[in-house]
Amino acid sequence: MSDIARSARRLPRIPPVPLAILVGVVLGGLLVLVSGGNPVEAYTAIVTGALAWDNLPDTLNWAVPLVGMTLVAAIPLRGGMINLGGDGQMVIGGLVAALVPLYIPGPGPLLIVVAILAAMLASGLYATIAAWGETRHGIPMLISSLLLSYPAIGICSYIVGFPLRDTTTGLAQTAMVPEAVRLPVLSGPLNAGLLIMAVVAILVVLYDRFTVGGYELRMRGLNARFAGYGGVPLARQMTGVMFASGAIAGLVGALIVLGSQFRFQDGALLSPGYTWSGLMAALLAGGEPLGAILAGAFFAALQTGGFAMQRETSIPRVLTMVLQSIIILFLAIRHGVGRRRETR
Amino acid sequence: MLDFITPFLVNSAVQAITPLLLAALAGTLCGRVGVFNMALEGQMLVGAFAAVVGSYATGSALGGIAAAMLATVAFSLILAYGVTVFRGDAVVICVGMNLLASGLTAYLLRQMFGVSGTFSDPAIVGLEKIRIAAINGWPVIGWIFSRQTALTWVAWILVAVVTVVMFRTPLGLRLRGVGEDPEAAETMGVDVTRYRIITVLVAGAIVGLAGAQLSLGTVSIFSEDMSAGRGWIAVVAVMLGRNHPLWAALACVLFGFADAFSVRLQGQGLPNQVTDVVPYVVTLVALVLTHTKRRRRQDPTITASP
Numbered sequence A: 001m002s003d004i005a006r007s008a009r010r011l012p013r014i015p016p017v018p019l020a021i022l023v024g025v026v027l028g029g030l031l032v033l034v035s036g037g038n039p040v041e042a043y044t045a046i047v048t049g050a051l052a053w054d055n056l057p058d059t060l061n062w063a064v065p066l067v068g069m070t071l072v073a074a075i076p077l078r079g080g081m082i083n084l085g086g087d088g089q090m091v092i093g094g095l096v097a098a099l100v101p102l103y104i105p106g107p108g109p110l111l112i113v114v115a116i117l118a119a120m121l122a123s124g125l126y127a128t129i130a131a132w133g134e135t136r137h138g139i140p141m142l143i144s145s146l147l148l149s150y151p152a153i154g155i156c157s158y159i160v161g162f163p164l165r166d167t168t169t170g171l172a173q174t175a176m177v178p179e180a181v182r183l184p185v186l187s188g189p190l191n192a193g194l195l196i197m198a199v200v201a202i203l204v205v206l207y208d209r210f211t212v213g214g215y216e217l218r219m220r221g222l223n224a225r226f227a228g229y230g231g232v233p234l235a236r237q238m239t240g241v242m243f244a245s246g247a248i249a250g251l252v253g254a255l256i257v258l259g260s261q262f263r264f265q266d267g268a269l270l271s272p273g274y275t276w277s278g279l280m281a282a283l284l285a286g287g288e289p290l291g292a293i294l295a296g297a298f299f300a301a302l303q304t305g306g307f308a309m310q311r312e313t314s315i316p317r318v319l320t321m322v323l324q325s326i327i328i329l330f331l332a333i334r335h336g337v338g339r340r341r342e343t344r
Numbered sequence B: 001m002l003d004f005i006t007p008f009l010v011n012s013a014v015q016a017i018t019p020l021l022l023a024a025l026a027g028t029l030c031g032r033v034g035v036f037n038m039a040l041e042g043q044m045l046v047g048a049f050a051a052v053v054g055s056y057a058t059g060s061a062l063g064g065i066a067a068a069m070l071a072t073v074a075f076s077l078i079l080a081y082g083v084t085v086f087r088g089d090a091v092v093i094c095v096g097m098n099l100l101a102s103g104l105t106a107y108l109l110r111q112m113f114g115v116s117g118t119f120s121d122p123a124i125v126g127l128e129k130i131r132i133a134a135i136n137g138w139p140v141i142g143w144i145f146s147r148q149t150a151l152t153w154v155a156w157i158l159v160a161v162v163t164v165v166m167f168r169t170p171l172g173l174r175l176r177g178v179g180e181d182p183e184a185a186e187t188m189g190v191d192v193t194r195y196r197i198i199t200v201l202v203a204g205a206i207v208g209l210a211g212a213q214l215s216l217g218t219v220s221i222f223s224e225d226m227s228a229g230r231g232w233i234a235v236v237a238v239m240l241g242r243n244h245p246l247w248a249a250l251a252c253v254l255f256g257f258a259d260a261f262s263v264r265l266q267g268q269g270l271p272n273q274v275t276d277v278v279p280y281v282v283t284l285v286a287l288v289l290t291h292t293k294r295r296r297r298q299d300p301t302i303t304a305s306p
Helices: A002-010 A016-034 A039-051 A053-078 A086-103 A108-137 A141-161 A193-210 A212-222 A224-229 A234-261 A274-284 A289-313 A319-335 B007-032 B040-058 B061-083 B090-113 B141-145 B150-168 B170-180 B182-187 B192-216 B230-240 B245-267 B278-296
Strands: A185-187 B118-120 B221-223
Touching: A016 A039, A016 A319, A039 A053, A039 A289, A053 A086, A053 A193, A053 A212, A053 A234, A053 A274, A053 A289, A086 A108, A086 A141, A086 A234, A086 A274, A108 A141, A108 A234, A108 B278, A141 A234, A141 B230, A141 B278, A193 A212, A193 A234, A193 A289, A212 A224, A212 A234, A224 A234, A274 A289, A274 A319, A274 B090, A289 A319, A319 B061, A319 B090, B007 B040, B007 B141, B007 B150, B007 B170, B007 B192, B007 B230, B007 B245, B040 B061, B040 B090, B040 B192, B040 B221, B040 B230, B061 B090, B061 B192, B150 B170, B150 B192, B150 B245, B170 B182, B170 B192, B182 B192, B230 B245, B230 B278, B245 B278
Parallel strands: none
Antiparallel strands: B118 B221
């Protein structure tokens, strides 16, 4: 660690985030080198795999859920709170979004709206359980939000594994949602989910900058006790923030189900690890929404490039996860990312 | 209800408790010196991976244990120096460490052994189960004490050692002082930073044992993310026990039995998606119960949580 500290002092002009990325790239490169790969080839594959014109739509597609889960983490983080339950909330949203069109009749476009809203409502309400535990019983939300994830995942997995399983296939998944209820395709692999997420992201940024609620949330993040003294209803604020955060997680699940997978498949929403990457991105920006969105998009590019790297150089794409965690650890240690939160 | 308590259930519960107990013990040590260690999950994973590598390379379970302790101590340097010398935020560092552990072990698994998912090989030597012939056939006592790994014994001995050291020795007094009032401890001539670093590293070695029990104890394999939330349950045990090793151990016993019970329920024909949830639900219920009671007594919570 002290070597890193010293080298950082010698390069004072590089701002923290690019420096952290540089450190991640160097350490990751060393890891590749040690394990017998060629770092230059690996990074070339990542960059072209993510940013070449033909691959941009894939990157955007990957960014939709990742930026969504970044917002899920960033909204509470702005107020000094952490929601670790994104996985469970996203799965609930995904399942609800798949079940609504399968079991409720109605015209397609209307059903899309109903399915998405129902998913957001269900996930939002589930997320508020953790907030309620902290405000009423003093159970730290940090841990309860995470623990609540496991039952949610288990129950959803049971539902598609047994009572509502598509018996025509051998897998634990629901039947396909009707074509009329799928999100409209924009072009190629891109669907309307991109637009919906863009609108939500813009709304979150605007809310943060220009509304009283956004101001109060920022104030809480700077000093929760002072905010409470100044008249911010802390308990109600926490419940509201968790509802919003959970609702966006539900939206992410719904967009994946209605936009690309067309059914709820056990484990399919969780395997890409959007929740933790989103949390990393939000932490990177200290919860500031615009920065978090950019960080989320950066991680999405990194991960999309990881697929290309795995294809072309046989270096496993989990390397990108290592890079992400090195970046966040470097920032936390060198530049005190997150130090201002209401921890003490 | 009583017919659920079979020799197998008790024996497997004691096995399931061991990694939780070791991790929770490490958590209480860190908590006592004022470091909230949420990275137990990642540390355990690193330990489990290193144990398999060590056992595979040296052909002995002891080599695996040594490798697990070394690797986890090295990994814990991030936390030890990150929260002290570099004054980083413990929660962010721990989240980063958990992700790093998950990514790094998956990466190394592919690069070193060329497999993804699960690595099993006859060359991995598991921990031997110590069979005590004299009591092996006895009900309950035999089920608990016989056919357990050495690490289970170590874990319970460590609980006693940590408790005595923490509450009955000058060293323990200093450790508790560092956590409760660092400034006062500093005034009394205790090097707070040094105590914290060393404690976090010692705790790291203990979590390494937890990892070794996980990958070499009941099975001799490593699979990606095999800690599967146990580190988080240990974090809850630390919170419930309010950094007291004995109370944390009690919580671990509860969770261990819940875990073994869920396996047993699976044998009764319940789908595993439902039974897997049991330990977490028990954990949540325990959290709710203890906090509701505490609130009624108007007792300020003394957890190391933020």
